[in-house]
Amino acid sequence: MSILANKNTKLIVQGITGKTGWFHAKYSLDYGTQVVGGVTPGKGGSLMEEGNYKVPVFNSVKEAALKTGANATVIFVPPAFAPDAILEAEAAGIELIVTITEGIPINDMISVKQQLARSRTSFLIGPNCPGVTTMGECRIGIQPGNVGKKGRVGILSRSGTLTYEAVHQVSEQGLGATTCVGIGGDPIHGANFIDILNRFKDDPDTQGVVMIGEIGGSEEEEAAEWISKNFKKPVVSFIAGATAPEGKRMGHAGAIISGGKGTAQGKMEALRKAGVRVVDNPADLGKTMKAALAA
C-alpha cells in the first residue's frame, strides 16, 4: 500500500512536448510509471518518440483521459498557462493533479483554489512542488528516483531538496519510504499537510511520517492541532528558516515571516506541544525516526 499513486496509476503529462516535460516523462517511464499520454494543444495526434520511448500526444486533457483512461496528470506548463491547465484537468475529472510549475501569479491561484475546493473529482498537489513518488511503483513530477529505498516511512514536505534529504536519511537508517509528497512552496496551493497526513493515517504500510515545514503561513500550526487529536503514528519534523530575517522572501514565494507570524520557533513549539518529535538539526531526521519507530 501507499498513498495517492501506485503501479496502477495512469499518468498523462501536460506540456509533454516541452524540454522539461519530456525529460521527466522519460524518467518516470524508466521508473516504471505508466505514462499513457501527453497533452499539448495543437500537437494532438503526434507521437513523442525517442529510442524505446513512445507516448501519444493529445489536444486536450478530456481527449487524453477518454482514450487512455488516465487518472493522474502532471503539469509542466509555463506560469502564464498553468492555471488554465489545472482547471482543464479538473474539468476533465482527473483524480490527481500534480503541478510542478513555479511562479504562478497569486491571484490566479486564488481562483483555481476556489474551483478545486468544490471539485467532486480532483485533488491538487502543488504548484511549485517536486511531486509525488510512491517508492518503486510510480513517479509523478521531478523527484530523483534513486536516492531512497522502499520502506515504511511517509515523507511530506513543502520543499524539494529537503524531501530528498529526508528520503535519503530514512533509507540510510534502513527504514525506507512509502510515498514522498512535496506539497509545494507557494502561499496558495492545493493539498495541505492535514490532507496528506489524513491519507498516511489510513495507509497500513506507513508506520511513521517525516514532515518538513518552513517559515510562513500557519499550516504547520494547523497540522499540529490536527495531529494531537487524530494521528497516532510517530511524526518527526524539521522546520526550515529559524535564522531567516523577517519580511524577506526566502526563495519560495510562501517562505516569508510577516508581522511576527509564521516563524520557525512558533511552528516548532506548536508541533512539540502536539507530541511531534521536532529536530533542530535536519541531519537528525533519519535517526530520530528510527528511534521513534523502535520505541
Next chain:
Amino acid sequence: MKIHEYQAKAILREYGIPVSSGIMIEKAEQAREAYQKLGSSVVAVKAQIHAGGRGKAGGVKIAKSSEECEAQAKEILGKTLITPQTGPEGKKVLRLYIEAGAEIEKEFYLALLLNRESSTMMFVASAEGGTEIEELAKTHPEKITQIEVNPMIGFRSYQARELGEALGLDSSLHSQLNIFCQNLVVAYIATDASLVEINPLVVTRQKKLLALDAKVTFDDNALFRHSNFQNLRDMTEEDSLEMEASQFGLNYISLSGQIGCMVNGAGLAMATMDVIKLAGSEPANFLDVGGSASEEAVTEAFKIILKDKKVKAILVNIFGGIMKCDIIARGIIGAAKATQLKLPLVVRLQGTHAKEGLKLLTESGLNLMTADTIDEAARKVVEASRKQAA
C-alpha cells in the same frame, strides 16, 4: 516588487480612490514651484523611500510657505533615514513628494492583502490609524478587524457597513467606504498587487475619505503581464547583488553573517543557514542555485558570494537528484579556479553520484574540505572561518 508612495497614489487615483494632489521632485530647487503649483497653503514634504516609519525618522515635514517648503526639501533630500524597516544602515532619500495638505478629523488603518489560510483576499483595518499595525497586532489584537473578500463574490455593501461600524465611522460615511473598498479590490486584482496599505486612511473636515499615505507591492510572479510596471522599479532601492543574482536565475538574499553559502533548493538553503547557526556562526547569505544547478550557475554564484567582503568561508551544500553530483563537482572545480578562490571552502555532496563527485573534488588539487552530512559540513566551515578571521 515595491514602489514609492507617489507611484502608488498615481495608480490608486486611476481606480477612483481619493488621494491628494502632489508633485514628485528630485532637487530642492523644484520645491518652490511645486508648492505654488499645488495651490494649497499647507503642504506635506515626504521622503520617498521603500520603507515605512518615515515620519518618526524625520522624513515627513509640514510646510506653510514656498520658502519653508524649499528649506525642508533641502534638509530631507540626501539625508539617510533609519526606520525599523530600513535596517541599521538606513536609506538615502533621493526623491520627495510634495503633497497638498488635508484637514484631518480622524485616522484609520486599512490594508488589502492575501489571506493564506482561506485562500482569499482580506481587508485588515483598525481605528488606530498611523500606528505600526504589526505592533498593534501583538499588543491589542482585538483592535484589528479582518474582512475576507472572495474574488468571485467581490466586496459587498454589508461588509462596508460591518467595517464602518468596527472603525466607529459615522453611518453617513458607509457608502463612501463601500465605494472606496470596492475600488481598492478592483485595483488590487487589476494590478496583481500582493499588498495595498493605506496608513492612514483619513476622514477630512469636509467629511471625505482620503488615502493620506499609500503603499503598494506587486506580486513578482505576475509582472509578466504588466510590462509597464518596469518603469516604476527604482534600482537605487534594490540590493545590487540580489539584482545581479536574479539575472542568472539565482535566488540570493544578503544577510549579516560570515559564512557564504551555496545550496540547491530553497528549503535546503534555509536549512543550511539554520545548521550554520547551530554550529555557532551566522550565514552571510541565502543562495539557492535551483534544483538543477548548472556549471554556469555555480560559477556565477561563487562570483556573487565573493563580492561580499564579510564572507570568511564558503559552504556548498548540494543534494544531487536529477542533476548529478559529479557534474556539479566539475562546476565547483571550474568556478573555484576561475575565481581564484582563496577562502576556505567546504563541500558537501549527497545523492546521485555523490561518491564520484567527492572523488573529483579531492583529486582536483584545490584546497577544500569535504563532508558527508550537513551537520559535519557546517561544523567544518565554522571552524575554518574562525581560523581565517584570526
